[in-house]
Amino acid sequence: MKRLRKMIHNASFFCLCLLLSTGVFGDTDVMKSVSVMEGDSVTLNTDVKVQRDDHTLWMFGPQERRIAEIHRQTIYIDATNTIFEKRLQMDNQTGSLTIRNIRTEHTGLYKLQNINNRGTSNKRFSVTVYALLPVPVITSNSSNCSSTSPSSSQNCSLLCSVLNVSDVTLSWYKGNSLLSSISVSDLSISLSLSLEVEYQDTNAYSCVLNDPFSKQTTKLDISQLCQMCLDKTQTPVSVTEGDSVTLHTDVMEVKMKDQILWMFECRPAQLTIIAEILNNNIFIYDCDDLRFKDRLQLDGQTGNLTITNTNKTDSGVYKLQINNGVSRCWGFNVTVYAHLPVPVISRDSSSCSSSSSSSGSSVSRCVLLCSVVNVDYQNNTLSNNTYSCVVSNSFTIQTEYVDITKLCSVTVILYGMLFFVVTVCLLDFSYLYHTPPCLY
The missing domain is CATH 2.60.40.10 (Immunoglobulins)
Incomplete structure (x- = not known):
């Protein structure tokens, strides 16, 4: 066994x-x-x-x-x-x-x-x-223009963005200290992370994109992206109410990294973003009172702003800011003029009178009245032999010509000299008559 x-x-x-x-x-x-x-x-x-x-x-x-x-x-x-x-x-x-x-x-x-x-x-x-990580792009995220001084404690809003990434983390750092971060594991997604700093902040900030294998870092230059728009340059622009007006950026082609901001003083001394181009995407906004009502158009290639069917409430200061590594800003002072009425010339019979000249002849005066309503101001112009009443502003004019034969008709042969007096909107014609027409 x-x-x-x-x-x-x-x-x-x-x-x-x-x-x-x-x-x-x-x-x-x-x-x-x-x-x-x-x-x-x-x-x-x-x-x-x-x-x-x-x-x-x-x-x-x-x-x-x-x-x-x-x-x-x-x-x-x-x-x-x-x-x-x-x-x-x-x-x-x-x-x-x-x-x-x-x-x-x-x-x-x-x-x-x-x-x-x-x-x-x-x-x-x-x-x-x-995949090779893209370099994060830092742009200004809001209106940096302000009428306040550079010493203001107002914050500058920034946005760090990346496109078409997966399995990555996007972070803001202050020095070596982590401020905020966002992670994603989805395929081909765009990420963005905001940050607010004071205009006079001297700390070192950076935006970091990393995956388990590598990272890309972009350092924040506050002096470039957080400039106060103190440029007082304003280009005057005039337009007649009802017409369209285009405010030009003088940009030939908007690049992917460019940010175009259009702002308007919806309230006194308060700029509001009304249109924006960011990452080649167009955004149209409005004032709180919705005064533009879908009348704003933004050219995606040049960034030009067009206001259609303008009205007098569109008058004011429009601010343009372009951020592409260096912030540039300037303004447009837009004035919308109402359509001018045609002046109306009429005969003022109540002012007709007669008098004697130095030669002993009877003198009759035909008094004409030129009138316009609901205008800011008007002017009258008188030429040598042809008389006209002109109402004008700095953008348009309206003219009405005097027809003496209709308004100052006479039934007798006149002789002597023609006298006239112009006072504000009253046009007086002095004729020498045998019989005054007002007394006829």
Whole structure:
């Protein structure tokens, strides 16, 4: 019995050794994580030396598609797998796999299988390819223009933005201290993070975009992005009520990083943003009283602001601010003039009178009245032989000509000299008559 037990024990030990030697227990599966930047090369190491009879296989993806192998010291690369486009190399000594100029689509699971007379061994590599991070863009996020002095404690609002990113974190830092951050794992998303600082802040601020492999940093230049718009330059612009007017930026083409801000004094000494271009997106706003009522248009290429169907409430100061690394700002003083009425000339019979001249002849005066209503001011103009009444402002004029034959008709032959008197809006014609027309 003891001998039988010993024989069974020896047989079991032999089988165990045989199983180990054939690889039943040698089928190991080790996972290794690898991170790499897009555009770089990465090598997945086998950590073995390939023997003559070894069969080394590399597979990719959940379906474990064969992409490269060494069999009897001959290298085979799958040329039909277009995702790699001649990027794969195998070391004939170790079987290590190198991927050159790697792209984000090469992210995934790589399986190494090595088969020989000693058994089968497996190793897995989880490869993550990180796209090149964009540089964060810092722009002004609100109206920096103010009538206050630069020593004001008013805050400057800033926005740090990035486009088309995934699995990243966007952060604001004050020196080395983290102020705020936002993270995202979605694919191809845009991120933005705001910050408010005082105009006279002298601390060092930076916006940082990072993923687990790399980071991009943009330092804040407060002196450029948080300038107080103290420029008093204002271009006068006149327009007739009902017409359209365009305020020009003199920009040939708005760039992606440019910010165009249009502001208006909706209330005295208070500028309100009424239109904006940011990241090539157009935003139209309005005053609290909605005075513009969908009458604002913004040109996406030049940033020019057009006000359609203008009315007198549109008169005022419009402020333009352009932020593209350096803030520039200037103003437009817009005056909307109402349509002028046509002057009305009438005869004022109540003012007609007669008198005697120095020669003893009777003198009759025809008094004319030129009238306009609901205007700010008017002027009268008199020419040599043709008489006209003109009402004008600094933008338009309206003229009415005097028809003497209708308003100052006479039935007798006149002689002597013609006298006239102009006083404000009254036009007096003095004629020498045998019989005064007013007394006829």
